[in-house]
Amino acid sequence: xxxxxxxxxxxxxxxxxxxxxxxxxxxxxxxxxxxxxxxxxxxxxxxxxxxxxxxxxxxxxxxxxxxxxxxxxxxxxxxxxxxxxxxxxxxxxxxxxxxxxxxxxxxxxxxxxxxxxxxxxxxxxxxxxxxxxxxxxxxxxxxxxxxxxxxxxxxxxxxxxxxxxxxxxxxxxxxxxxxxxxxxxxxxxxxxxxxxxxxxxxxxxxxxxxxxxxxx
Numbered sequence: 001x002x003x004x005x006x007x008x009x010x011x012x013x014x015x016x017x018x019x020x021x022x023x024x025x026x027x028x029x030x031x032x033x034x035x036x037x038x039x040x041x042x043x044x045x046x047x048x049x050x051x052x053x054x055x056x057x058x059x060x061x062x063x064x065x066x067x068x069x070x071x072x073x074x075x076x077x078x079x080x081x082x083x084x085x086x087x088x089x090x091x092x093x094x095x096x097x098x099x100x101x102x103x104x105x106x107x108x109x110x111x112x113x114x115x116x117x118x119x120x121x122x123x124x125x126x127x128x129x130x131x132x133x134x135x136x137x138x139x140x141x142x143x144x145x146x147x148x149x150x151x152x153x154x155x156x157x158x159x160x161x162x163x164x165x166x167x168x169x170x171x172x173x174x175x176x177x178x179x180x181x182x183x184x185x186x187x188x189x190x191x192x193x194x195x196x197x198x199x200x201x202x203x204x205x206x207x208x209x210x211x212x213x214x215x216x
Contacts, residue, residue: 007074028180029079
């Protein structure tokens with residue numbers, strides 16, 4: 001394990017007010033930070049927790065964490081890259097702040113190379129978001145025109161949205177238990193437990209990502 005020296009400011013994120021108040025997901029994030037930093041003399045000089053949806057552009061706690069890093073001459077440590085890798089605004093904020101960042105689930109790269117990698121990640125995130133939006137729009141338009149159903153529900157119907165949300169609410173507790181799992185791991189675990197997806201079939205990584213997005 002790589003030894004880490006110096007000061008660190010931790011940034012955590014939970015998706016809802018309910019998760020924020022109950023601490024869901026926080027134990028796993030805190031454990032990830034402690035495990036990654038162990039191996040040398042280090043000091044956690046600040047901790048900031050964002051309680052909001054990952055889709056919101058405003059990140060007041062992230063801004064506060066970055067200011068603390070500059071003031072205290074510390075590095076920012078993030079428990080899990082996970083969905084943050086797809087948030088262009090988040091990555092650009094890190095780049096513009098000029099603060100070294102350590103992601104607990106990635107190798108440490110700082111300085112000019114670290115900034116370059118974050119820049120590339122932001123570009124990929126923006127491209128991915130655009131492509132997904134285009135494909136989704138085209139698929140929905142084609143399905144509506146053909147009068148087809150997606151996932152067993154009528155496309156765009158109020159009933160479909162209501163049933164999707166009802167299913168997501170039923171899955172909220174078990175998804176909270178699997179918050180620290182990757183999409184692949186969560187899908188495998190749900191299939192192992194014999195829990196069916198919304199369509200009554202198997203779980204796949206993309207199914208997990210869609211459900212997490214709805215829960216957020």
